[in-house]
Amino acid sequence: MAGREPGAVVVTGGAGELAVLWVGFPLLGVGLGAAFTAASGWLADLPWFPFQGWFALLAGLPEGRSYPVGAGLAGLAGAALAYLGTRERLTVTVGREGVRLHRDGQGRDVDRAAVAAVFLDGKALVLTDAAGGELVREPSDLSPAALRAAFTGQGWPWVGQDPYRAAYRRWVPGLPGLPAGADALLRARQRALDTDRGGEVRELRGELARLGVVVRDEGKRQYWRVVAGPSDP
Structure with a gap:
């Protein structure tokens, strides 16, 4: 298993990505919630706008309560999105003998001996076998440079592009x-x-x-x- 190999390299989004998720998303939610609360009376009168009942409720609350309710609930929605985003983060642990791909509480191991090529297809990390079959195709927002450095540093056959693209x-x-x-x-x-x-x-x-x-x-x-x-x- 790659995660237990001495010297294995871990590629993940890092602390910056977590900060964006857990600070940026809730703050954005609070800001949007406050803006919608300020416009709730107007939005409640638009027949085509969704959630009119909710905006009518906000518009009927005293100002001292409407803003905490509207902004607070939107902030919680941002935190929920941050939680889902955290679960969907891909972590790639590359060792000499294998690689582990971990997402949403589940891990998958691939032996180095089974892999003939490693490359990025757009934002997807792809591992193929000697026959050209795909062993792995994992979408991610991980740094291409970090992935390339991790695989090449551990001796994996990284290639610049899909060798089968023309097929x-x-x-x-x-x-x-x-x-x-x-x-x-x-x-x-x-x-x-x-x-x-x-x-x-x-x-x-x-x-x-x-x-x-x-x-x-x-x-x-x-x-x-x-x-x-x-x-x-």
Whole structure:
């Protein structure tokens, strides 16, 4: 396990990111809450504006109570966003023998021997095997320079760009060349992408990987390629 290796390098957002989450988000919430409270009487009269009942309630409170209530609840909403953001932070621990990726209370280990290339695809950290299958594709806001330094410093095969990028084709329903069953999975995944169901999108990526299909996204568009053999996501 990478986390137990002597000399393993940890890449994370650091204290600055936590400060933005736990100080910036609540303060922003308080500021917005105060601004909305000041405009609550006007907003409550707009028939198209959401939460009119809430703004009418704020407008009906005495000024000495409306601002603490409006700003305080918005500040709590900012703290809730900070909590969710903290759970979603990716931590990458790179050792000579393996790497651990930790997010949302769950960790995943990948052995160095299974990895043929490491690179960034946009904001996603990608690890591929010798057949071109993706072992890992993890979106993150981690520093590209820090990730590159951690992997190269531990002797991993970091490459500047996706070595298989030219092999991708844009998915169009019914396009030939896909393994049996892959088109149906891509159709379902497209529906999940269009409706922002992230958990289903990730699950269907795994199902496609078991058929030997690697998929990458550009916005709501899917691109695919076939590897030599099925690989685990």
